[in-house]
Amino acid sequence: MITPIELMLFVFVLISAVATALFRDVLASIVVFAAYSLGLAVVYTFYRAPDVGLTEAAIGAGITTVLLLLTIAKTSRPAHEKIFEPINWPAVAVCGGFALIVSSTLFAFPSVGDPNTAAMTNPDVTVYYLENAYEETGVENTVTAVLAAYRGFDTFGEAVVVFAAGVASMIVLGREVFA
Amino acid sequence: MTATLAAIAEPLATIPPFTWVALAALLMLIVPRSLGHAIAALATALVGVQAFIIPTGSYAETTFLGFETVFMYSDPASRLFAIGVGIIATAAALYSWGSNAPKVQTAFALSYISSTVGVIYAGDWLSMIFFWELMAVTSTALVWHYGGDAVRAGYRYAIAHGIGGTLLLGAVVVHFASVDSFLYAAGASDPTGIAPGAAALLAALGIGVNCGFIVLHTWLPDTYPRPHIAASVFLSVFTTKTAVLVMYRAFPDGAMWLAYLGGAMAVYGAFFALLQYDPRRLLSYHIQAQVGYMLAGIGTAALISDAGFATAGGLAHAFNNILYKSLLFMAVGVVIYRTGEEDIRNLGGLWKVMPLAFVAYLVGALSITAVPGFNGFISKGMVIDAAHEVKLFPLLLGEDLLWWLLILGGVGTFMSFIKLGYYMFFHGSSDISPKDATRGQIVAMTLASGFCLYYGVAYGSLFELLPHAAEWVPDAKPYSTGHLTESAILLTAGFVGFAVFKRPLGWLAHVMRDVDVVTVPAVFYTGRAFVWGVTEGWAAVDRAVMSTIASLKRLGSNPEGTARRLGFGTDEEPIQLRSGIARSMFVLTAMVAGAIAILLFG
Amino acid sequence: MTDGSVLGLITTRYAYLVVVFVATVGLYMMIANQNLVKKLIGLNMFQTGIFLFFITSAYVVDGSSAIVPADGAGGPFASPLPQVIVLTAIVVGVSLTAVGLALIIRLYAEYGTLRADALREVIADE
């Protein structure tokens, strides 16, 4: 069952998400989106993923917001009289349909926090990591062990993505931006 | 001695003949011209020799593209055609040598022969269609190589054969789907033909393009007059006659529509031939007419009790046609080669200065017009005899419509060859004095003429090559009084017809000079020419087809213009369904929802 | 364990519903908002929905985060694998955002607008 903390967090996340979509002013939108990211970071931490929460706070709420603000500074922030965007009803309809259909798959899902799901009990993956990570890698934090050792190749890829983003920006904008 | 012979014969009986010819085509590119042509003649002659050596049955069975295929399927029909190709390809190679044909052209011609032989010996639909498409490519290359006008014509030729080939390919695929095998004789001792239904329809249309069915024939007179004279000799015989063979493979038991369509082609082709003044174009229309006889023979098999005889007649006519039609193209080619003139009204009186070309022409003309003593008499007589027994739509004298069509076509053929000979060789006196044929051309024409005469006189040796020979040979009497009388009447009618209609013909031909330029008005005047029995109905069909082809061509060459006329896109921005991010995401969202809904609730 | 009714869905799989909702809002933003920057925010939001999905799948009620001491005591633990995936995916996401923003700057320099509809008009006229 849902706990009051979860309820509060989720309500906050939902409201900030909708507000991000509806605020007409881009700056306001960015700020609310930063708040949304922070909210999510807290949710992650509550869901026993402190590393992810920290990363989300730093990257999602931090770097992304800075990048967005920089872009606004380099381009323009059109002035608006109205506070909210008009609602695009066809978009609402198709998104609503999407949401309903995807939600209908959730009937087959395990409850939130159920310890007996396929994912949690897979002896070769989750259970194996939890039981053997320390022995094999010497790290107490299993997340770090998986990140650095078992799935080190993903982490290598992650580094490559960051490098690629740098190269991509250079190609797109020309070198002078970074010079 | 016998052992040596057997040692030679064994590879000849097992290695598919098209390999020699393909090899010769490659050699042609590196050796000197004369040596190359000698090799070419030998390789093609070997095809004819091999035809006698390969015993009946299936050989060179293998898997190709993952299916059981037979590269060497020898039955009376394939043997007959292989002999014909052997003789004429050899003659044509010599003719090329004697006509200053560049060696690259002859190399293309050899690759074309090679794929033709591949089709002839194919024992299954898959290898057949493979060589069939290869034929289209190599023959296009042969046309193209000449450059100039031939290039545009070759382009249209390629499109026609591309479409035909694709239709036939469709037929083959459908056939496979219903029979689950590509072999001609899948699960049966005798070939059963193409599967009925969609496969048969597609096959009829696809093969029909190559056969020159009326309305599918336009490529034929368009292409053959244009390339090098030696190239025309190759082209004139192999594509259309191979198509007849494949038609026989598809419908071994004949079909009513095939018989009557053949009859109609005989008349249509002969009529249009009559109007031509370009000698090679005239001959090209005769290809259509003659193919008409062959198809009539093959088709008639379904209509009469003596089916084997009708089939044999159709195939025999194809064989004879290979011989005399190439002879005619050679003779006419010599005239063009020496005079550079392609309008027969500007010629005349040449028989004195070019006696050899004249004699060759005469032999060819007498063969095609079925004069007794020449091979055309034998086989055309067989087809007409078979039609004599058909009693579906009796007209005058108790003879069937089919019979009358064939007779009418025969008269028309005769008239047009009198016309061609008259204009080229008589018709006033010659004011030019070109040389006669070259040595190579003489050898080639002698070879072809010799066989025309041989099979006209020693018809027994032709009969024994034909399928179902045992069933009908004992009753076949080509030189019976009845046949000779029939022939005499036919020939007289031809002479009288030419004498009477020479002037109106000239007028008609004047207003219908070039089919390409004035097809539509030609069709209009055709409507007036009731004399010739051409009905307005044909004209309407021809017009409709012509305009369809024209509009298809327009669509193909300027599709965006067509789209604009239909209301899509503008000049500035051609139609391209360019949507922005928002619409793309909208569609995407809907697609995801749709896919999952289908998976969950499907 | 799981309840097939709609009420059961809401009470026991609420976090997944939030995932769907957030992702849908992201999609909506990409469709309906004309400002390119906001579209990009929508893209981000769509991705965060997926991150939440993975984190939820790793969560165990009354468990602790996946820091297992040497003696293996404690537990139950949250599953480490989805958390690793999200860590990587967050970095991938911000990289994409950076490239997208670079492109926005290029487009603005070229056409002087950030509105998708105006941009399409200008490009079509070009």
Place this chain on the structure above:
Amino acid sequence: MSDVFLPLLVAIPIVLSVVPLIAGLRYERAGWPIAFVGSITVTAIAGYVAVTIASSGRLIHALGNYPQPYGIELVGDELSALVALLIAIVSLAVLLYARTAGPRGNAFYSGYLLLTGGLFGVALTGDMFNLFVFLEITSLVTYALVASDRTSGKAAYAAFKYVFLGTVGASMYLLGVGYLYVATGTLNMRDLQEAIASVGYGDPIVQAAFGFILVGFAIKVALFPLHTWQPDAYTYAPDSVSAYISALVSTASAYALIRITYGVFTQSFLEANDLIVTAILVVASVSIVVGSLLALMQTEVKRMFAYSSVAQFGMIVAAIGLANETALFGAILHLLGHGLIKAGLFMAAGVLATAYGARTVTDYAGLSRRSPYAVGGMTLAGIALIGLPPSIGFLGKWFMALGAVEAGAWGVAAVIFASTMLTLAYVFRLVEMLYFRSPSAARTDESAAVEVPDASTDGVAAPDGGSIDRVTVAQVAIVVSIGITVIALGFSWELFADYLDPVLGRFFA
């Protein structure tokens, strides 16, 4: 031991990609030689791997010595080896082409190497999430390369649109992977195959996962109506980039779709969900027809080729949906063949655009006389695109059509046939222009004739017999050799059939 070459294929280009940037601080032209060395090396390795697999079966490399399903593994089987070889060869060809054609700059060569490494990663990885990472690496670099022509705003907009569709596509894929993880708890492909079978093919989570993954890849391979990013991207990208991405990026995604459909979900899943198969066939068929029709309508040559890709990938997806061995064999052949053909066509278009400023069909009038070799290569590739025998295009279409007939999907066979006719029409339209029109005739012929862009006015090509400036012999040679290769491969079906037999055997066990 040969399996260590698998990670090398991925790592060498990626590690090398750092070098041009560093070397670029001192040497302005360091990029190309470095990329060339990398490209040659990986081509040799890819060739060696392909040969090794033929003799000793598939190679599996557990990264960091953590076996599956604990760690990530790279799998080199017959299929991935062929795709890797295609990537290596086309990369090398494009690199040789790009030496003079540009785009210049060390950042471009860094991007090029990253893209190559990323594509190898997609081809070789045996892990679902790792596939996502490599897909994103390739996408990210592709976005940038599309926009690498800094003078074109249209290119930037095309790239921006591609960012959205590409990222959402990848995210859909990731969501699908998440669903699979919830259902099974594992991410390794070989492990998942068994896990999904035990969960059941009718499980809603598994079904939804397939839906997400399918649509994700449908975007990446540009299936109609999700293709909207593709024509703009291919048209406005620089010529070298168009050649590279049209040949490889969608190809890698289609490969991944094949691998996941048959290696993870398996044929039994498709059999259990026949309605989605029908949906795939319908959408793919529409894609084939609409793509071909739109290609026929275009005046701009690169855009014509772009729409042609929509049709070709439609065919490949249709063949995937047909779920029989013949069709899939055809799909793989067509995948490889299409990669080569499109690389050749786009490079040929690039040569003609560089030399004569010719970018529209009308501009192509009579170019065969001025540039016989490049046009010859283009024509050969065009013939292969139509699928005339003998050519690799014929083999692919033939087996796909045959597979359709075997599966009783007459509609698909008919659509492939119709598309062949349309392809014939638009390729022959080009051929006719190139060979049979004189430039002046074409101008007066079509009122909508577009003036030659500025490119040709700055000093190239006098109207008659002008020489080709700025186009090197190497570029023309590459176009010609690709043309010859795609025709020559038409004789190779038995080779491919033997080579692919083990992997097809595994897919259709």
